[in-house]
Amino acid sequence: MAEKKEQLERRKKVLYDMICDKHYIPMKIKEIAILLSVPREQREELREVLDALIVEGKIELTAKGKYRRATAKFLEGTFIAHPRGFGFVEVDGRESDIFIPEDQTGGAMHRDTVQVAILQRTEGKRQEGTVVKITERGIKELIGTYQSRSTQNYGFVLPDNQRITRDIFIAQENSAGAMDGHKVLVELLSYGEKGKSPEGRIKEIIGHINDPGTDILSVVYEYSLPFEFPDRVMKQAERTSVCVSEADRQGRRDLRSMTMVTIDGEDAKDLDDAVSLSFDGTDYHLGVHIADVANYVQENSALDCEARQRGTSVYLADRVIPMLPHRLSNGICSLNAGVDRLAMSCLMKIDAKGNVIDHEITESVICVRHRLSYTQVKEILSGTKQPCTDEIGKQLREEYKDVVPMLEEMERLMQILRKKRKKRGAIDFNFSESKVVLDENGVPLEIRPQEPNTATRIIEEFMLCANETVAEHFFWQETPFLYRIHEAPDSEKIEQLAAFIASFGYGIKGISDEVHPKELQKLLARTADTPEELMISRLTLRSMKQARYATEDTGHFGLAAQHYCHFTSPIRRYPDLQIHRIIKDVLRGRLGQEKNGHYAQLLPDIAQHCSRTERRADEAERDTVKMKKAEYMAGHIGEEYDAVITGLMSYGMYAELPNTVEGLIHVTRMYDDRYYYREESYEMYGMDTGRIFRLGDTIRVRVTDADKAAKTVDFELV
Structure with a gap:
């Protein structure tokens, strides 16, 4: 053993001296083997010696697979575990992650911050590495199911997160009285070693796995979603007015005589957008009226700090975790029909080609005429096709006859705006969302695809139009602002997509430079209604980056928009609320040098935080849907x-x-x-x-x- 170790050290020294020589040129392993006259059958041993030098931080492997003296000791990133034991390390600034084989994880667990050394790069495949140090543990607490070992006076918690592949040992004194089948929150006391399980302490018993709602609540705990409001927040919410006073109306545009409606899902209670439309024979006059949440949530108040921490409302399979207490989100901020409400209105004049030729952004007071659902509007507009034989459509058209002409104009404008957006290259993916229907105990009764319809498209196009208009307006104002950006895909991923679709006879132009979204739109159009449509759509989506919030306006690739922001949902998204504050400061002439400096310092952190909370919400929402799908299919x-x-x-x-x-x-x-x-x-x-x-x-x-x-x-x- 000692002789073998000594031999390894000698080989390492020879290689290290050679690679550090000033005349050495970076080489691949094949070239090093030839230079040192290493037989082909011994090249794997040579690779092991080189890997050992990498782990020690003495040499490194370039992206082209060549060995050279280390310029940086290790890369640092986040370890993403896979249920099958291996993992990946995501490094900020790198386009691709690093594959970590199961025997190279170094005891790292999911979400740990680790130092990693690059081991090898096989042509055409991702780089491979080894974890050399765990610098920070990513998971301090986890959710799982308790299983007792009553005869041995201990138990184990089986983690819900499949990426955590080891069960957690629970000593009897740390079990908090948990019984078999309890869903529990566990604090990790140790992370285990080879041959020894991690150890934990049960902090909270969530409920039994068979109790209604425990399954979704487990996801809430797993993602650390704040589902209860602190007392100070609730007390401040209770002090909020329940109606609009005369003082509130002062200094605002009075738009209460304007006919407007809200169009939302049947079960929606937080109505933060209303729409109005008229046509003068030449141009459309579109109004998008958004709840003025900023009037009730002052910066740095208890309500604001809690909303900022949450970042967004979270819509799970059986519940909503709101960003704001219900007294605001479903009450004074919600644009309920028949009552006065404060709003931020974006009033746009749009020509027959869909161009916004004039606009005004103003604080307003409004009164919504009707609260309509997507289904109702779909039925009303279906009834416009003559002859009308649908009884439901007939009844709805009669009930809402005062707004039917406006809804018909909305459908026409929606089609104009969609056509314009498509012409400039906006990408539309034709994927169906899932609708999970639950009973009163949270048991799934039905799962079905939820297809877009005329009503959902009307609201989508009008909100997009308002968001673009507001973003462009404040871009030219050169004020600190919060944009919604979507960067162009990495060229490497587009090249991989192009190589794959070539086998089906499709191509993408312009991939040698930065691809234009119109090229991806054309690709999706060409594959529509073909056997490979779903496949190519999914691969195209995977090749694209995630949209995020930023203070620099770099455009939105997917929408093919030069300027874009989130203005239309301040009840459920914090960036929209923050934007409203900036708009109000500009409208009231309060955005001086001091305020500019304040926002310039504040916004980068908000952008980063809200991008993270948005991803967290998306992941939690997907998990609850996947859970309910599995529960439903267990009966089939x-x-x-x-x-x-x-x-x-x-x-x-x-x-x-x-x-x-x-x-x-x-x-x-x-x-x-x-x-x-x-x-x-x-x-x-x-x-x-x-x-x-x-x-x-x-x-x-x-x-x-x-x-x-x-x-x-x-x-x-x-």
């Missing part, structure tokens, strides 16, 4: 369905049912052949039959398992 084990292949991996295929439920078909459940994955062509092929499966193919599957805790569904190929 053994049933067969047609499905579309949505993902291909070395271990199997993912397929989606018509109701939007996605499940895994493991290769061991593809019984008719031995299947292997061809990464370069994104396909599974059978060794004996030659049968090939590709993304977008329709197949027949049978449900074999559904695990609510793991949020997974398993299929087998029929």
